[in-house]
Amino acid sequence: MGRTAIVVMALAWAVFPSVPAARGQEYDLDALISDGAQWAAENLPLDWLDQVEIPPPDEWGRFWEMLGEELEEGSLEAMAEFMPYAEAGVRLLSRSRGGEEYTGWLQQKLDFLEMAGEAVRLVPEPVAERPVRVTQSPPVIAGRTVHLVPVRKPVARPVPAAVAVQRQSVVESGAAWKRKLARRPAPASAMELVPRLKAAFRAEGVPEQLVWIAEVESTMNPNARNPGGAVGLFQFMPDTARRFGLRTALPDERKHPEKSARAAARYLRFLHGEFKSWPLAVAAYNAGEGRVRQSLSKAKGGNGSFASIRRYLPQETRMYVPKVEAVISLREGVDRLNLPPPRA
Numbered sequence: 548m549g550r551t552a553i554v555v556m557a558l559a560w561a562v563f564p565s566v567p568a569a570r571g572q573e574y575d576l577d578a579l580i581s582d583g584a585q586w587a588a589e590n591l592p593l594d595w596l597d598q599v600e601i602p603p604p605d606e607w608g609r610f611w612e613m614l615g616e617e618l619e620e621g622s623l624e625a626m627a628e629f630m631p632y633a634e635a636g637v638r639l640l641s642r643s644r645g646g647e648e649y650t651g652w653l654q655q656k657l658d659f660l661e662m663a664g665e666a667v668r669l670v671p672e673p674v675a676e677r678p679v680r681v682t683q684s685p686p687v688i689a690g691r692t693v694h695l696v697p698v699r700k701p702v703a704r705p706v707p708a709a710v711a712v713q714r715q716s717v718v719e720s721g722a723a724w725k726r727k728l729a730r731r732p733a734p735a736s737a738m739e740l741v742p743r744l745k746a747a748f749r750a751e752g753v754p755e756q757l758v759w760i761a762e763v764e765s766t767m768n769p770n771a772r773n774p775g776g777a778v779g780l781f782q783f784m785p786d787t788a789r790r791f792g793l794r795t796a797l798p799d800e801r802k803h804p805e806k807s808a809r810a811a812a813r814y815l816r817f818l819h820g821e822f823k824s825w826p827l828a829v830a831a832y833n834a835g836e837g838r839v840r841q842s843l844s845k846a847k848g849g850n851g852s853f854a855s856i857r858r859y860l861p862q863e864t865r866m867y868v869p870k871v872e873a874v875i876s877l878r879e880g881v882d883r884l885n886l887p888p889p890r891a
Contacts, residue, residue: 601643602695610636610695611774618659618863623714624706626663626862632695633657639695651734651766652773652782659718659866662727666717672710718866719857721883724873733878734767740804744780747808752890753816756879757825758808760815760832763871769802780804781811791817816889825884826853829871834864 602610614633617626637653640646706714717723733741745755761780765771772778776785779801783793791810793800800806818828822839830853831839842859849855857865875881 601639606695613696614656615775618656619861621862622704622706623663623666623711623718623862624704626660627667628697630657630660630664632697633660636695648768648770648772649774651768651771652764652777654766655763656863658727658870659863662718662723662866663714665723665727666714669717670710670713672706715865719869721869721872721876724866724869725876728870728873728877734762736767736769737762740767740769740780743804744808747805748812751809751812751816753812754825754886754889756875756881756886757812757815759874759878760811760829760871761808762874762878763867769804769807778802779807781807783807783810787814819889823888824851824853825886826868826872827851827856829868829884830857830860830864833867834861838864 610632613629614636617629621629633653634657637650637657640650640653740761741758744758744761748755748758761767764782765780767780769780770778771780771782773782777783778788778795778799781801783791783801785795788795788801788807788810791813793806793810795801800810815828815832818831818836819825821836822828822831822843827839838860839856842856843849843851845859846856853868857868872884875884
């Protein structure tokens with residue numbers, strides 16, 4: 548099922564009049580999708596996004612805030628509920644003036660929500676313990692405006708421990724990430740950019756295969772940015788950019804492919820020097836050095852590996868490392884970040 552179909556069905560789900568709402572009734576998801584698809588075909592124009600208004604800034608602000616909260620500490624179930632909103636956000640940004648700078652970044656974040664949804668689908672709860680579905684999650688059209696946040700924030704609810712463990716193992720599985728990304732082609736810009744980025748990494752003595760972090764960070768868009776202030780292929784925040792030699796005043800060197808690649812390679816070299824492991828270095832690239840240090844301190848009985856500390860890391864980081872591994876494996880044939888340390 549394509550992304551457009553998912554969003555349209557989600558919209559239909561939100562407004563379809565025959566969905567049972569009485570307390571105690573459970574939803575037949577297959578029937579709901581079928582009914583929603585029929586309603587969408589009869590009631591929503593194919594170009595519905597061309598006819599709606601862009602949500603106001605305050606709603607975008609709530610959207611970015613909620614997205615950040617879910618990626619930081621959200622349950623997989625809440626992340627799955629938020630997925631249709633992120634789907635709608637990607638489509639709206641892709642049609643908005645200036646929004647394309649955020650689209651590549653948001654598309655990569657959407658992968659984490661989709662993987663959470665896949666885990667929930669693959670590992671269902673026992674029938675007797677499944678909660679009643681509440682019809683408040685998918686995005687809805689009110690007049691001509693698409694709402695990007697739910698009426699109320701999804702609340703984490705307890706799931707059986709065995710189910711939670713199995714779902715978490717899905718989202719942290721390198722094999723699951725490879726299956727998800729196997730049919731996704733490299734970004735269109737990769738053919739022109741990758742040789743230049745690899746030359747920069749080689750010049751810094753860092754394994755050139757790591758340039759594919761740029762795909763996971765920005766879908767290889769040199770002009771990409773996120774709402775928090777990160778910019779460029781490698782999504783440098785201003786302080787980190789300046790720390791590794793990039794100018795952030797105009798012209799912003801974070802948008803320069805070779806210069807940003809040299810800085811990213813220097814940062815990765817530094818992280819590997821501190822943590823002595825590419826998976827830990829990649830985790831620190833996403834979560835920050837401090838979070839990885841704290842996690843290593845908490846896991847004193849562990850072996851100092853990414854596997855030993857991931858339960859202490861943000862939900863996004865727990866998925867980010869296997870996603871990076873999967874992308875590098877698919878693009879370069881390298882297995883699980885089995886790369887040499889930086890050259891002296």
